[in-house]
Amino acid sequence: MGAGHDSHFIARLAWDAVARRVAAGSPAILPIGAAAKQHGFHLPLDTDRRQAEWFAAEIAERIDALIWPTVTYGYYPAFVEYPGSTSLSSSTFEAVIHEIATGILDAGCTTLFVLNTGISTEAPVERALIRLDTWKVHHLRAYGGPRYISAAETLSRQSHGSHADELETSLMLAIAPDMVDMARAEASPAMVHEVPGRLTPTDARSPNFSRSGSYGDPTLATTAKGEVLLTALLDDLHEQAAAAMDASR
Numbered sequence: 001m002g003a004g005h006d007s008h009f010i011a012r013l014a015w016d017a018v019a020r021r022v023a024a025g026s027p028a029i030l031p032i033g034a035a036a037k038q039h040g041f042h043l044p045l046d047t048d049r050r051q052a053e054w055f056a057a058e059i060a061e062r063i064d065a066l067i068w069p070t071v072t073y074g075y076y077p078a079f080v081e082y083p084g085s086t087s088l089s090s091s092t093f094e095a096v097i098h099e100i101a102t103g104i105l106d107a108g109c110t111t112l113f114v115l116n117t118g119i120s121t122e123a124p125v126e127r128a129l130i131r132l133d134t135w136k137v138h139h140l141r142a143y144g145g146p147r148y149i150s151a152a153e154t155l156s157r158q159s160h161g162s163h164a165d166e167l168e169t170s171l172m173l174a175i176a177p178d179m180v181d182m183a184r185a186e187a188s189p190a191m192v193h194e195v196p197g198r199l200t201p202t203d204a205r206s207p208n209f210s211r212s213g214s215y216g217d218p219t220l221a222t223t224a225k226g227e228v229l230l231t232a233l234l235d236d237l238h239e240q241a242a243a244a245m246d247a248s249r
Contacts, residue, residue: 027111035072038082040164040214145236161216174226187217
């Protein structure tokens with residue numbers, strides 16, 4: 001992200017500048033992306049945070065939104081056996097999102113996009129937001145749009161995956177290539193369950209064993225795949241945001 005995005009992050013603005021933007025009708029974006037969640041040997045623990053803020057900046061540039069500080073702790077129970085990975089309880093995470101979203105709306109924002117880069121976080125976020133003015137609040141699931149799903153199905157060559165895998169690693173090669181160490185990328189074994197339970201780096205007898213922490217085959221990732229996936233993902237997010245903005249007018 002370049003300096004041109006600075007004016008969208010409230011953390012880089014004075015409070016009165018935020019107040020003027022809110023009064024002028026700027027929508028708000030609340031990114032959710034873990035900063036303490038393992039992503040294999042080849043990606044940093046803050047991979048989700050980097051993606052969330054990159055996506056948020058792109059959306060904000062299009063709709064002139066204000067971006068609230070990223071929620072970097074969440075409900076990530078599948079990864080707690082890997083040192084550095086931290087998970088809140090589902091109820092605590094739900095309460096955190098509800099209180100932050102309430103504060104943003106109480107500040108005068110009339111449209112709030114909660115940009116979620118997690119999977120296990122989806123249900124708690126839904127529960128947190130359903131108790132608010134639902135016409136003001138919109139849950140954007142980063143990887144749930146039809147264009148992204150279609151592109152992922154077309155490009156993927158791995159037999160299984162959903163975490164630090166071929167697709168996520170390709171996205172990171174397109175977004176932050178300097179943070180990807182492809183020499184350390186390691187595929188996970190084929191697992192019994194399509195969606196594994198809590199991953200383990202130590203119990204080789206477990207159906208959820210992954211020495212590296214990846215679930216899938218990141219060795220198949222390429223920058224070219226990442227650029228296609230990123231375009232599809234952003235098109236989905238822009239369409240969702242534009243539709244919500246039109247509906248609120």
